[in-house]
Amino acid sequence: MPSAVDVVVVGGGISGLVAAREVAAKGRSVVVLEARDRVGGRVLNHELADGSVIEAGGAFVGPTQDHVLGLCDELGIRTFKEHTAGDSVYVSRGIRQTYQGTVPPDPLILPDAGRLQLQLDQMSKDVPVDAPWLAAKAAEWDSTSLHDWVGQNTVNPDTAKLLEVYLQPLLGADARDVSLLFMLWYLATAGNEQNPGTFERSSGTENGAQDSRIVGGSQLIPLRLAERLGDIVALSAPVRRIEQLADRAVVTTDRGQVSAARVIVAAPPPLITQIDWAPLLPPKRLQLLQRHFMGALMKCDAVYEKPFWREKGLNGFGISDVAPVRVAFDNCPADGSPGVLLAFVGGATWADWGNRPFEERRRGVLEGFARLFGPEALEPIDYTEHDWTHERWSYGGPVANPGLGATYRFGDQIRTPFGRVHWAGTETSTYWSGYMDGAVRAGERAAAEVTAP
Amino acid sequence: MPSAVDVVVVGGGISGLVAAREVAAKGRSVVVLEARDRVGGRVLNHELADGSVIEAGGAFVGPTQDHVLGLCDELGIRTFKEHTAGDSVYVSRGIRQTYQGTVPPDPLILPDAGRLQLQLDQMSKDVPVDAPWLAAKAAEWDSTSLHDWVGQNTVNPDTAKLLEVYLQPLLGADARDVSLLFMLWYLATAGNEQNPGTFERSSGTENGAQDSRIVGGSQLIPLRLAERLGDIVALSAPVRRIEQLADRAVVTTDRGQVSAARVIVAAPPPLITQIDWAPLLPPKRLQLLQRHFMGALMKCDAVYEKPFWREKGLNGFGISDVAPVRVAFDNCPADGSPGVLLAFVGGATWADWGNRPFEERRRGVLEGFARLFGPEALEPIDYTEHDWTHERWSYGGPVANPGLGATYRFGDQIRTPFGRVHWAGTETSTYWSGYMDGAVRAGERAAAEVTAP
Numbered sequence: 001m002p003s004a005v006d007v008v009v010v011g012g013g014i015s016g017l018v019a020a021r022e023v024a025a026k027g028r029s030v031v032v033l034e035a036r037d038r039v040g041g042r043v044l045n046h047e048l049a050d051g052s053v054i055e056a057g058g059a060f061v062g063p064t065q066d067h068v069l070g071l072c073d074e075l076g077i078r079t080f081k082e083h084t085a086g087d088s089v090y091v092s093r094g095i096r097q098t099y100q101g102t103v104p105p106d107p108l109i110l111p112d113a114g115r116l117q118l119q120l121d122q123m124s125k126d127v128p129v130d131a132p133w134l135a136a137k138a139a140e141w142d143s144t145s146l147h148d149w150v151g152q153n154t155v156n157p158d159t160a161k162l163l164e165v166y167l168q169p170l171l172g173a174d175a176r177d178v179s180l181l182f183m184l185w186y187l188a189t190a191g192n193e194q195n196p197g198t199f200e201r202s203s204g205t206e207n208g209a210q211d212s213r214i215v216g217g218s219q220l221i222p223l224r225l226a227e228r229l230g231d232i233v234a235l236s237a238p239v240r241r242i243e244q245l246a247d248r249a250v251v252t253t254d255r256g257q258v259s260a261a262r263v264i265v266a267a268p269p270p271l272i273t274q275i276d277w278a279p280l281l282p283p284k285r286l287q288l289l290q291r292h293f294m295g296a297l298m299k300c301d302a303v304y305e306k307p308f309w310r311e312k313g314l315n316g317f318g319i320s321d322v323a324p325v326r327v328a329f330d331n332c333p334a335d336g337s338p339g340v341l342l343a344f345v346g347g348a349t350w351a352d353w354g355n356r357p358f359e360e361r362r363r364g365v366l367e368g369f370a371r372l373f374g375p376e377a378l379e380p381i382d383y384t385e386h387d388w389t390h391e392r393w394s395y396g397g398p399v400a401n402p403g404l405g406a407t408y409r410f411g412d413q414i415r416t417p418f419g420r421v422h423w424a425g426t427e428t429s430t431y432w433s434g435y436m437d438g439a440v441r442a443g444e445r446a447a448a449e450v451t452a453p
Numbered sequence: 454m455p456s457a458v459d460v461v462v463v464g465g466g467i468s469g470l471v472a473a474r475e476v477a478a479k480g481r482s483v484v485v486l487e488a489r490d491r492v493g494g495r496v497l498n499h500e501l502a503d504g505s506v507i508e509a510g511g512a513f514v515g516p517t518q519d520h521v522l523g524l525c526d527e528l529g530i531r532t533f534k535e536h537t538a539g540d541s542v543y544v545s546r547g548i549r550q551t552y553q554g555t556v557p558p559d560p561l562i563l564p565d566a567g568r569l570q571l572q573l574d575q576m577s578k579d580v581p582v583d584a585p586w587l588a589a590k591a592a593e594w595d596s597t598s599l600h601d602w603v604g605q606n607t608v609n610p611d612t613a614k615l616l617e618v619y620l621q622p623l624l625g626a627d628a629r630d631v632s633l634l635f636m637l638w639y640l641a642t643a644g645n646e647q648n649p650g651t652f653e654r655s656s657g658t659e660n661g662a663q664d665s666r667i668v669g670g671s672q673l674i675p676l677r678l679a680e681r682l683g684d685i686v687a688l689s690a691p692v693r694r695i696e697q698l699a700d701r702a703v704v705t706t707d708r709g710q711v712s713a714a715r716v717i718v719a720a721p722p723p724l725i726t727q728i729d730w731a732p733l734l735p736p737k738r739l740q741l742l743q744r745h746f747m748g749a750l751m752k753c754d755a756v757y758e759k760p761f762w763r764e765k766g767l768n769g770f771g772i773s774d775v776a777p778v779r780v781a782f783d784n785c786p787a788d789g790s791p792g793v794l795l796a797f798v799g800g801a802t803w804a805d806w807g808n809r810p811f812e813e814r815r816r817g818v819l820e821g822f823a824r825l826f827g828p829e830a831l832e833p834i835d836y837t838e839h840d841w842t843h844e845r846w847s848y849g850g851p852v853a854n855p856g857l858g859a860t861y862r863f864g865d866q867i868r869t870p871f872g873r874v875h876w877a878g879t880e881t882s883t884y885w886s887g888y889m890d891g892a893v894r895a896g897e898r899a900a901a902e903v904t905a906p
Contacts, residue, residue, distance in 0.1 A: 143600040143601060143628075144598060145597060145598055145601070145857050145858075147597075176595065176596035176858040177744075177857060270726065273723065273726075273727065273848070274726065274727040277845075280843060280845050283749065283807060283843060284804070284807075286842060287749055287849070290723050290745075290848060290849070291630075293744045293856065296740055351862050351863070354737075355736070387736070389736035395726070395739060396736075403630065403856030403857065404598050404630060404856065404857055405630040406630075406746075409801065409804050410804070
């Protein structure tokens with residue numbers, strides 16, 4: 001590790017690596033300090049027995065995610081469409097139905113769900129992506145839990161249950177945990193400058209946030225970025241202390257100290273408060289960060305010789321009211337082999353299932369897949385799972401969620417530099433916050449800040 | 454520092470010191486590791502120019518706080534009644550009124566306030582102090598912000614404003630930041646085994662939580678405890694890492710390592726997650742801790758030759774709808790000299806005023822005192838303030854508050870030992886959580902756990 005550079009980047013996820021790349025492109029010296037012994041943060045490939053690759057972490061990309069898609073192009077990384085040919089499956093109140101399109105065939109829920117979506121979309125237009133705290137109704141919307149608002153705006157309680165299928169993978173949390181304002185902002189950010197975010201784009205597969213995946217696995221993005229950056233990426237270098245002096249910042253890691261004119265911190269909020277800051281983080285920023293918690297999420301994948309569901313005319317997408325498989329995706333590699341089914345186990349479902357013995361959870365997941373796609377699901381050739389709450393350097397996943405009141409009262413601190421310190425990480429993005437695209441955008445913005453003339 | 458003891462206590466606040474005392478009384482060897490260069494945590498004396506003492510942190514004690522009062526007795530520490538002789542002052546919508554008793558003379562608010570108090574008291578009886586997550590309506594009550602519930606159960610919006618006067622000093626937070634369940638639990642804990650908590654005891658001065666203060670300042674409690682413990686209290690020893698091995702735990706501080714059979718962690722939740730845990734904290738506990746945030750609170754004191762308000766028949770207690778002085782207390786030392794007025798600036802009021810220049814805030818506070826008690830307040834002989842959000846080893850004050858959903862979903866983790874590690878700190882108490890009494894109780898309980906046969 002060098003003893004002094006122009007810019008230190010804290011965190012070797014996509015956001016930090018992109019920031020380092022942009023800084024280096026401007027001719028500044030830079031080092032990336034990564035706590036783990038690998039790059040990628042919440043993006044992590046998992047190799048199957050046959051050498052094919054699936055993802056243990058963030059995986060999907062889609063339209064309007066121009067920044068991550070552009071980066072893939074540049075790095076020679078290809079995407080492929082998430083498999084959608086065939087029917088989806090909906091299991092509710094013991095009844096299994098297949099359906100096409102985006103709306104589950106549930107006449108008891110449809111009127112509520114349609115109105116809910118319309119309302120959320122309309123209200124989200126009043127939330128500025130770069131300043132949700134300035135929404136006219138910010139105080140009110142940030143004081144109300146999404147749970148209460150949904151309850152007040154639906155007739156059938158099952159509508160709220162259906163929403164869990166969307167929220168638990170999205171946030172690793174539930175409607176009671178977040179405010180209406182945060183939800184509206186999250187929807188507003190599911191787009192780009194030309195195409196405002198919508199519930200459909202956020203929740204959808206085709207043309208939505210789950211439209212496509214990365215050939216070879218999404219971790220190729222940070223891996224290739226790191227490869228190009230070379231030895232300026234220091235692994236196993238957790239940052240313990242950041243001290244700001246009159247003329248420089250000093251960053252202390254387990255592998256020694258680095259001085260820099262500027263620091264970009266590209267880590268999720270709950271990890272930022274663990275650093276020993278001297279001087280202390282500004283109190284309002286400290287309030288904002290403390291009021292974020294990492295979601296709780298695990299991904300459970302069952303592997304089969306082939307995607308048996310496709311032969312039955314099913315696309316591998318399923319929704320169920322029976323835990324632990326509340327939502328399932330076809331997670332096969334690009335060439336469709338082997339067959340892989342993916343279940344997200346997040347939020348309340350994680351709270352119930354995350355601590356159970358491995359065998360019990362494995363059985364529950366396989367039975368859930370069988371309920372949706374047939375008994376073949378009970379006999380996988382492999383089963384693998386990844387629980388992000390067990391990760392020392394993530395503390396959870398997929399994102400950090402602000403508690404009620406945090407956005408309205410302290411949200412304006414999110415990108416405010418602190419002396420020599422600037423902020424990246426997907427949580428700081430104004431579009432596709434929580435996604436790989438947001439990570440890229442945030443890294444680019446932070447790099448622009450520290451290299452501005 | 455010894456290299457090995459029976460029990461390591463992390464944190465030299467009242468809770469940690471009490472735990473150490475109880476452990477030592479059982480003949481076990483113990484060391485207290487305190488990050489600061491002083492004991493007392495969120496309890497801190499401030500010496501005035503004439504040598505008299507007021508508190509910068511936790512100060513009040515009252516009936517049913519038997520554990521801290523018993524400890525005071527034992528340590529030869531005396532209490533005195535908070536001054537209540539005379540009228541209180543109420544400023545609202547530009548009108549100033551004096552009143553006696555506990556209820557502000559506001560006919561527009563009275564009906565709402567009365568009903569609210571009754572409802573809260575009744576509902577709090579359904580919340581078990583040792584297991585609020587088991588309340589019959591726990592899921593519902595933890596999904597609703599206190600703000601929304603108050604809005605739905607009052608007619609006059611000013612009632613909610615009046616509630617801020619109580620919440621901001623109590624939690625350093627506002628009704629939008631916490632759930633109804635947490636509020637009900639907090640009320641339920643404002644008592645003891647024989648006397649269930651009530652809103653009146655929680656909010657009240659005479660016979661309430663603000664009944665009395667400590668002669669010489671509340672920090673006498675930790676100071677005397679530490680004095681008796683002697684050199685087993687290690688200051689400036691922030692704990693960086695806790696590793697649990699097969700046969701012992703190893704605690705790493707800036708002053709070296711200590712091995713122990715058991716560890717008692719007596720620190721607020723947001724500081725616990727900063728420790729490098731090996732193995733990592735159990736995921737559910739990590740969720741619980743991450744979902745707590747320290748409140749934001751400062752205490753502002755103006756000092757006068759004498760308590761001029763007493764001569765005017767005022768008791769020094771005041772409520773106002775004009776920030777920054779939303780609530781004021783007589784804060785004179787036991788002998789009434791010098792005169793001291795105290796304002797709590799917390800939650801939203803802190804968010805507005807905490808970052809303003811010192812001179813502007815000082816002026817605002819003095820004007821606030823003048824509005825309540827007369828123009829003499831504008832000419833203090835001294836002015837002092839303490840902002841707990843600036844404290845590296847507190848991150849805020851007075852307490853850590855759980856976000857919505859945290860208690861219901863993860864609350865049952867609060868006292869669950871983690872291998873060799875046990876939990877103290879006022880936040881883990883089942884009575885007077887958030888108070889010095891809760892700190893004593895929690896320390897006693899944790900000590901009993903680690904010394905049980």
